[in-house]
Amino acid sequence: MDCVLCREDGGEVLWQDETLRVVLAGEPEYPGLCRVIWSAHVAEFSEMAATDRERVMRVVVAVECAMRRILQPLKVNLASLGNQVPHVHWHVIPRYSNDAHFPLPIWAPRQRTVSEVLLASRRAQATLLRDAVRHEVEQALA
Structure with missing residues (x-):
C-alpha cells in the first residue's frame, strides 16, 4: 500500500510527537488550514x-483554539473524510463569510473569487499559528 500520509508529512510540521503531528497544509485559498x-x-x-x-x-x-485566537475566523470547520487518503487525519479549517466557498464546504463548487490581497493578508497572519499551535497542544496534553 502506498499512503501519502505515511511517506510524507502532509504539510509544514508545526508540532509532532511519536503518535501524531499537526501540519500547516499550505492550501493557497485557505491559509491556516491545518491537519x-x-x-x-x-x-x-x-x-x-x-x-x-x-x-x-x-x-x-x-x-x-489556536486558530480562533490567531486568525479570528467566522467559523472553524472540522472534517475527517479519508475517502481519497484512507489514513486517520482531521482537517481544521478557518472559514470566513468571504472565502471562496462559504457557506458551503471547501470542497463544494466555488461561490466567489477572493482577492489575492486578502489571501496574502491571511497567509501572513497564518504564519503566527506556529507558536500558537505548539503552545495550545502542549497545554492540552499536559
Missing part, C-alpha cells in the same frame, strides 16, 4: 484505541 495526522497507518477512527482517539481530539481542539 492533525495520526502517525501510524489506520484507516478508520473507530479502529483506534479509545485513549488514542481522545489524544487526537485533544489536539484537534487545541489547534482549533
Whole structure:
C-alpha cells in the first residue's frame, strides 16, 4: 500500500510527537488550514484505541483554539473524510463569510473569487499559528 500520509508529512510540521503531528497544509485559498495526522497507518477512527482517539481530539481542539485566537475566523470547520487518503487525519479549517466557498464546504463548487490581497493578508497572519499551535497542544496534553 502506498499512503501519502505515511511517506510524507502532509504539510509544514508545526508540532509532532511519536503518535501524531499537526501540519500547516499550505492550501493557497485557505491559509491556516491545518491537519492533525495520526502517525501510524489506520484507516478508520473507530479502529483506534479509545485513549488514542481522545489524544487526537485533544489536539484537534487545541489547534482549533489556536486558530480562533490567531486568525479570528467566522467559523472553524472540522472534517475527517479519508475517502481519497484512507489514513486517520482531521482537517481544521478557518472559514470566513468571504472565502471562496462559504457557506458551503471547501470542497463544494466555488461561490466567489477572493482577492489575492486578502489571501496574502491571511497567509501572513497564518504564519503566527506556529507558536500558537505548539503552545495550545502542549497545554492540552499536559
